[in-house]
Amino acid sequence: MEDFFEFLFGASGRINRAKYWRSVLAYVGAGLMTAVILFTAAGIAAALFIIMVVVVLIPWLLWGLSFTTKRLHDRDKSAWWLAIFYLLPGALDQLARVAWVGSAGGIVPRYILVLAAFALTIWGFVEIGCLRGTTGANSYGPDPLSHSR
Numbered sequence: 001m002e003d004f005f006e007f008l009f010g011a012s013g014r015i016n017r018a019k020y021w022r023s024v025l026a027y028v029g030a031g032l033m034t035a036v037i038l039f040t041a042a043g044i045a046a047a048l049f050i051i052m053v054v055v056v057l058i059p060w061l062l063w064g065l066s067f068t069t070k071r072l073h074d075r076d077k078s079a080w081w082l083a084i085f086y087l088l089p090g091a092l093d094q095l096a097r098v099a100w101v102g103s104a105g106g107i108v109p110r111y112i113l114v115l116a117a118f119a120l121t122i123w124g125f126v127e128i129g130c131l132r133g134t135t136g137a138n139s140y141g142p143d144p145l146s147h148s149r
Contacts, residue, residue: 008063008066009059009062009063009066010066011065011066011069011070011079012070012073012140012141013070013073013140013141013144014070014071014073014074014133014138014140014141014142014143014144015067015070015071015074015144016074016133016144016145017071017129017130017132017133019067019144020067020068020070020071020128020129021129023067024067024129027060027063027064027067030060030063031060034056034057034060037052037056038052038053038056038057065079065082068082068128069082071128071129071133072127072128073138073140073141074133074134074138074140074144075127075128075131075133075134076133076134076138076139076140077127081124081127084120084124085120085121085123085124085127085128086124088117088120089117089118089120089121089124090117092113092114092116092117092120093113093114093117095113096109096110096111096113096114096117099113133145
């Protein structure tokens with residue numbers, strides 16, 4: 001059971017692309033169930049909704065950060081790259097919304113910010129989900145595709 005929780009919530013080690021995509025599919029399925037649970041709780045009572053967010057949503061988010069971190073480790077990158085691939089595009093999108101509402105500088109700054117956010121999102125998708133991990137052991141552990149572990 002400890003190995004199961006380490007796999008779900010531990011951020012050490014490496015996983016290859018196949019295990020990453022299996023985790024993504026399970027994560028999306030669990031996310032749909034999470035949404036049903038949270039919307040049901042929100043319809044019943046606000047206090048129950050807050051409790052369910054803590055009990056259900058936070059572990060679900062930690063699980064997603066865990067397997068994405070392990071995938072970055074396979075690429076020999078730190079988990080800090082998650083800030084570039086996840087947080088920075090969101091921040092740029094919010095700046096684009098402010099630039100649109102303010103419209104002092106015209107439409108060009110908005111599109112530049114939106115394109116920058118999109119480029120970072122595509123880069124993150126390719127880096128995390130498409131590129132092969134480093135061959136052999138790296139600073140985060142042994143190669144997950146190595147048969148001599």
